[in-house]
Amino acid sequence: MRALMFDGALKLQEIDPPVRPPNHALLKMRAVGICNTDIELLNGYYNFHGVLGHEFVAEVIEGADEWIGKRVVGEINIACESCDYCQRGIPSQCHNRKTLGIRDYQGAFAEYLTLPVRNLHAVPDSISDDQAVFVEPLASALEIPELVHIQPGSSVIVIGAGKLGLLCAQVLNHLGADVSVVVRRQKPRELLAAWGIKALESGSLMESSTDVVIDCTGTEDGIKTALDIAKPRGSVIMKSTYARKANINLSQAVVKELRLIGTRCGPFPAAIRLLARKSIDVESMIDAHYEIEDAVAALDAANESGKLKVIVHF
Numbered sequence: 001m002r003a004l005m006f007d008g009a010l011k012l013q014e015i016d017p018p019v020r021p022p023n024h025a026l027l028k029m030r031a032v033g034i035c036n037t038d039i040e041l042l043n044g045y046y047n048f049h050g051v052l053g054h055e056f057v058a059e060v061i062e063g064a065d066e067w068i069g070k071r072v073v074g075e076i077n078i079a080c081e082s083c084d085y086c087q088r089g090i091p092s093q094c095h096n097r098k099t100l101g102i103r104d105y106q107g108a109f110a111e112y113l114t115l116p117v118r119n120l121h122a123v124p125d126s127i128s129d130d131q132a133v134f135v136e137p138l139a140s141a142l143e144i145p146e147l148v149h150i151q152p153g154s155s156v157i158v159i160g161a162g163k164l165g166l167l168c169a170q171v172l173n174h175l176g177a178d179v180s181v182v183v184r185r186q187k188p189r190e191l192l193a194a195w196g197i198k199a200l201e202s203g204s205l206m207e208s209s210t211d212v213v214i215d216c217t218g219t220e221d222g223i224k225t226a227l228d229i230a231k232p233r234g235s236v237i238m239k240s241t242y243a244r245k246a247n248i249n250l251s252q253a254v255v256k257e258l259r260l261i262g263t264r265c266g267p268f269p270a271a272i273r274l275l276a277r278k279s280i281d282v283e284s285m286i287d288a289h290y291e292i293e294d295a296v297a298a299l300d301a302a303n304e305s306g307k308l309k310v311i312v313h314f
């Protein structure tokens with residue numbers, strides 16, 4: 001089967017299809033979205049080598065009978081089910097976890113993939129393949145209100161108007177919070193206007209002004225700005241993972257008694273419900289479509305600055 005492989009260089013390669021272990025499903029890939037994490041893996045994050053890709057929609061072709069023929073998305077943490085985090089119902093922090101296309105597990109940029117059946121979620125017909133590849137990042141945005149009490153009147157600023165920042169902004173706007181997004185480019189400015197969400201210039205940010213600041217920039221400047229503009233006793237949500245090391249003065253987090261909250265994966269069922277209800281607009285965030293033959297070019301395109309979602313079809 002064809003797979004998009006990274007071993008220091010990115011290439012489309014013919015590899016053996018995976019053999020299905022017990023309690024796993026064999027999936028035939030339909031579409032995969034490119035995430036900033038994929039780009040960071042190419043830059044050396046996690047020292048990753050292998051098949052990339054973790055935002056996918058696929059069809060079950062082998063496995064438990066009730067799943068055959070279903071269109072599915074899948075949770076990306078492959079957990080051991082026996083460690084203390086698994087026992088507490090937090091498989092995303094399993095001590096022995098593998099992570100789809102990120103850590104010790106073949107990713108979704110391949111014609112076939114196996115995943116534990118318990119990781120799968122059926123996609124209703126009302127959600128298209130293009131929309132379904134957003135389930136994983138939308139779930140990750142939905143983890144924010146799981147972790148922070150966002151009051152209806154809370155002021156929220158999202159720094160970084162990329163793919164994840166725009167999803168976070170839509171989710172928190174949906175909760176009734178007073179959301180603004182720091183924007184540099186025209187396209188996100190237009191999307192925010194269409195969604196009724198305020199756009200801000202970085203020059204207009206005020207120190208210690210905001211209840212909840214969400215950093216989705218993937219840069220150390222983003223987290224520095226977040227620490228600056230958060231109100232005393234406010235919350236800074238950290239959504240960026242990147243290969244570089246940030247050089248940050250954390251004293252103001254101590255002095256302002258900020259809550260710094262790292263967050264990663266979130267609830268798939270809620271993301272599927274929001275997409276099925278058309279409550280979140282993801283289609284306007286798609287910038288390009290490619291076929292698997294051109295997956296290397298798709299990654300190059302996704303790496304251009306300011307690009308929103310690029311989807312690869314099989």
Ligand SMILES: [Zn+2]
Pocket residue numbers: 035036037054055136137
């Ligand atoms: Zn991702």
Ligand SMILES: [Zn+2]
Pocket residue numbers: 079080081082083084085086087093094095096097
């Ligand atoms: Zn575990």
